[in-house]
Amino acid sequence: MDRPLKQRLVVVGNGMAGMRTVEELLELDAGMYDITVFGAEPRVNYNRILLSPVLAGEKQAEDIVLHPRAWYEQHGIALHAGDPVVSLDRRRRVVRAHSGLEVGYERLLLATGSSPFIVPVPGSQLAGVIGFRDLDDVDTMLAASRRGGHAVVIGGGLLGLEAANGLLRRGMDVTVVHLTHSLMNQQLDAQAALLLKAALERRGLRILLGAQTDSIAGRGKVEAVRFADGLELPADLVVMAAGVRPNIALARDAGLYCERAIVVDDTLQTYDPRVYAVGECVQHRKATFGLVAPIWEQARVCAAHLAGRGHRRYVQQATATRLKVTGIDLYSAGDIVGLDGSEDLVLRDRHAGVYKRLVLAGNRVTGAVLYGDVADGPWYFDLIQQGRDISGIRDRLLFGPAMCEAA
Numbered sequence: 001m002d003r004p005l006k007q008r009l010v011v012v013g014n015g016m017a018g019m020r021t022v023e024e025l026l027e028l029d030a031g032m033y034d035i036t037v038f039g040a041e042p043r044v045n046y047n048r049i050l051l052s053p054v055l056a057g058e059k060q061a062e063d064i065v066l067h068p069r070a071w072y073e074q075h076g077i078a079l080h081a082g083d084p085v086v087s088l089d090r091r092r093r094v095v096r097a098h099s100g101l102e103v104g105y106e107r108l109l110l111a112t113g114s115s116p117f118i119v120p121v122p123g124s125q126l127a128g129v130i131g132f133r134d135l136d137d138v139d140t141m142l143a144a145s146r147r148g149g150h151a152v153v154i155g156g157g158l159l160g161l162e163a164a165n166g167l168l169r170r171g172m173d174v175t176v177v178h179l180t181h182s183l184m185n186q187q188l189d190a191q192a193a194l195l196l197k198a199a200l201e202r203r204g205l206r207i208l209l210g211a212q213t214d215s216i217a218g219r220g221k222v223e224a225v226r227f228a229d230g231l232e233l234p235a236d237l238v239v240m241a242a243g244v245r246p247n248i249a250l251a252r253d254a255g256l257y258c259e260r261a262i263v264v265d266d267t268l269q270t271y272d273p274r275v276y277a278v279g280e281c282v283q284h285r286k287a288t289f290g291l292v293a294p295i296w297e298q299a300r301v302c303a304a305h306l307a308g309r310g311h312r313r314y315v316q317q318a319t320a321t322r323l324k325v326t327g328i329d330l331y332s333a334g335d336i337v338g339l340d341g342s343e344d345l346v347l348r349d350r351h352a353g354v355y356k357r358l359v360l361a362g363n364r365v366t367g368a369v370l371y372g373d374v375a376d377g378p379w380y381f382d383l384i385q386q387g388r389d390i391s392g393i394r395d396r397l398l399f400g401p402a403m404c405e406a407a
């Protein structure tokens with residue numbers, strides 16, 4: 001019997017989540033859909049995670065391409081790069097792009113990611129104030145670094161520190177300013193954050209903690225950053241790395257139910273059964289996402305449902321993070337704050353620059369912070385994910401798998 005006519009799948013967002021979902025879908029059923037992809041960026045899909053090594057000069061932009069044009073062509077995917085979708089008519093099942101192009105769909109996948117949060121202080125709209133999200137931002141930073149001068153990075157989280165490290169490596173004089181009193185406070189405890197701060201300062205970064213940005217000054221372009229305590233720093237470039245906001249305007253304007261992001265169920269379906277969403281633009285059971293590991297799992301589940309094989313369900317898991325600053329080893333996984341009644345196992349060797357802290361709830365590991373020696377990070381992460389009973393190896397747990405297996 002002839003196969004019925006192909007259905008049309010439109011993907012909005014040519015980024016990591018969208019294209020991973022398409023990859024998974026093609027593996028399950030390459031002939032089911034005619035696929036059209038719209039991307040706001042004027043390029044093919046690349047590995048956003050590796051923007052930091054590109055900025056630091058450890059990789060070139062062409063090294064981080066995930067899907068070259070030939071991949072789209074090979075799979076018959078119509079790619080409209082540099083043509084963002086501006087509206088969505090769910091009644092007619094049509095998307096409309098900035099160019100005026102309209103494409104109809106039987107299924108729609110929203111994968112619009114998120115945008116840097118630009119702290120709305122006076123002067124934040126000046127030229128030279130940017131986020132760190134895409135290759136254009138990296139180009140802007142590279143151009144600024146060629147001119148030299150001062151960079152101020154607002155935000156001492158993962159992204160801010162990677163931006164600061166890159167700009168420092170490119171020869172700028174860099175200050176990181178962070179609102180709280182501890183760097184990477186979402187991933188590190190105070191001890192690990194102190195070690196990290198000292199290591200970054202040894203490399204030449206200036207770090208201001210507890211600093212509240214008051215305004216950005218400049219005539220036509222940024223010249224200085226002013227803080228609530230009256231301090232003023234000269235700045236030729238300001239990088240805002242103070243969090244992101246999911247890109248939900250398109251979905252919200254089309255009447256799709258959104259809270260902080262586009263609300264999806266365990267199958268990644270939105271409140272409209274024809275519309276799915278994956279990646280940083282979604283909210284699943286109150287959570288939003290900022291790392292790729294959970295997004296890969298969303299892509300797997302979503303693709304299974306797009307392919308009509310409704311046998312998978314998305315379940316949130318613990319996540320792990322590393323800082324991509326060459327020469328600094330840190331690893332953080334799971335819940336590092338610890339719920340009531342949790343305990344800590346701590347190993348500290350100041351001389352060797354090693355710090356390890358495991359958070360235990362009963363006989364299970366629920367979190368890990370490692371600094372200086374991170375080789376066992378993935379093993380601890382497995383223990384967290386498996387919820388394994390560690391009572392038999394508790395006394396050796398901090399010394400890693402070799403010692404525990406010997407036991």
Ligand SMILES: Cc1cc2nc3c(=O)[nH]c(=O)nc-3n(C[C@H](O)[C@H](O)[C@H](O)COP(=O)(O)OP(=O)(O)OC[C@H]3O[C@@H](n4cnc5c(N)ncnc54)[C@H](O)[C@@H]3O)c2cc1C
Binds near residue numbers: 018291
């Ligand atoms: C510098 C940097 C370093 C990172 N490092 C790590 C790391 O070490 N580990 C980790 O796990 N994660 C890291 N991340 C996060 C990771 O890159 C993201 O979680 C991931 O890219 C999210 O995928 P996404 O598809 O949801 O969003 P994106 O990859 O941002 O893709 C969304 C795409 O949709 C496009 N778009 C938006 N609106 C429209 C529209 N209306 N029409 C068409 N296109 C649209 C956007 O332009 C974008 O290209 C890093 C991110 C950055 C920026």
